[in-house]
Amino acid sequence: MDPIRTPALEITDENGNLRAKLAVDSDGRVALDLADASGTIRSRVSVSADGTTGVELRSADGKINALLGAGADGGASLELLDGDGTSRASLGTWLDGSTTLAVNDQAGSRRVTLGAFPDGEAGLDLIDANGVQRVAVSDRPEGPTGVTVWDSAGVLRALLAHGPEPQRTASVEFWDADGAYRAGFGHWPNGATGAELLDSNGTLRARLGERVDGGTSVELSDSKGNFRAGLGEWPNGASGVELWDTGKINRARLGIWGDALAGLELSDEHGANRTRLGQRADGSTTLDFWDAKGEYRLGVGEGAAVKAQPTDKADPEADGSGDSR
Numbered sequence: 001m002d003p004i005r006t007p008a009l010e011i012t013d014e015n016g017n018l019r020a021k022l023a024v025d026s027d028g029r030v031a032l033d034l035a036d037a038s039g040t041i042r043s044r045v046s047v048s049a050d051g052t053t054g055v056e057l058r059s060a061d062g063k064i065n066a067l068l069g070a071g072a073d074g075g076a077s078l079e080l081l082d083g084d085g086t087s088r089a090s091l092g093t094w095l096d097g098s099t100t101l102a103v104n105d106q107a108g109s110r111r112v113t114l115g116a117f118p119d120g121e122a123g124l125d126l127i128d129a130n131g132v133q134r135v136a137v138s139d140r141p142e143g144p145t146g147v148t149v150w151d152s153a154g155v156l157r158a159l160l161a162h163g164p165e166p167q168r169t170a171s172v173e174f175w176d177a178d179g180a181y182r183a184g185f186g187h188w189p190n191g192a193t194g195a196e197l198l199d200s201n202g203t204l205r206a207r208l209g210e211r212v213d214g215g216t217s218v219e220l221s222d223s224k225g226n227f228r229a230g231l232g233e234w235p236n237g238a239s240g241v242e243l244w245d246t247g248k249i250n251r252a253r254l255g256i257w258g259d260a261l262a263g264l265e266l267s268d269e270h271g272a273n274r275t276r277l278g279q280r281a282d283g284s285t286t287l288d289f290w291d292a293k294g295e296y297r298l299g300v301g302e303g304a305a306v307k308a309q310p311t312d313k314a315d316p317e318a319d320g321s322g323d324s325r
Contacts, residue, residue, distance in 0.1 A: 008024075009021070009023070017035075017037060019035050029049060030046065030047050031044055031047075032045045040058070041058060041062060042057070042059075042060075043056065043057055044056040052071050053070045055068040055069070059083065065080065071095075073095055077091065077092030077093070078092065086106065087108055088103065088104050088105075088106075088108075089102065090102045096118055098115055098116065100113055100114065100116075101113070101115065107129070111128075112127070122138065123136055123137055123138030123139065123140075128152065134152070142164055143161070143162070144159065146160045146161030147159070147160045147161070148161070151177065155175070155177060156179065158175070159172070159174075160172050166189045168186060169188060169189055170186050171185060173185075173186070178200065181198055181202060182199075183197050183198065192209060192212045193210045194207060194208050194209010194210055194211075196209075203221070205221050206218070206219065206221070207219045207221075216232055216233055217232025218231045222246065224246070226244070227248065228243065228246075229242065229244070230244075237257070238257045239255050240253055240256060240257075241253070241254045249269060249270070251266065251268075252267070253265045261280060263277050263279055265278075268292060270292070272294060273294070275287070275290070286299045287300045
């Protein structure tokens, strides 16, 4: 049978209504239109002159509700539209190698994106009505991998993440509205574990957790970052409360020390032990006083006079929770 050659082919129903049309338009696109009984086109399959292919699904009023297409260059996508013609969702693979699922609101603004990208990143992004990204759940080759939260001004406010080192191993972190890092809880690359609080200037002010040296403590620092007070137990066997001055000198201690001493001690501005109220290593209990040279000067209690012996103290320079900022 000889082929039928015609620029257009139309099919009508028994009432003469046009129900299908196959034609090539002036732009070189060939399309098959399928219409309902009223003559409204409800579906169109087409191939453009450049090789782009597409399928359209339309509502009863002729508006496009869905588009399935494949570009001549290899990209492919599915787009869903609402009754007003606004794109509400799309799924596609694109020329840059990415694959995404996007969801839009009634205004057509992008609100959700789920995708995998050519740099190895994969994630879910949530965007508010003003176009500001508010939440990201992501896996990044260079890290961090986790959940990131921004406020309505686009300022980073919270992070639950793993990596990358040396910034963090695994932690929960918080920033204020000015973008200053203020708090964190986690395990840090230096081996410490715990919680840390910083002021608006980024100075570490408080730390609770296991230190790098193996001790566990609550530590407080002043606005200049000087260690001022600590409550904890140390690897050398000591445990207690310690107070330090602005010159990084330990001035007061209440605790139990590694040499079996227990009590309250006060030191001068040079760190010299000057008085002790408590129990000595030999089991005696006294109130003792020393001069600035370490010479024993006076004792009240039981037991013989002894030379001042430096007690074990916490090292404020031993990093505790590992400020990651």
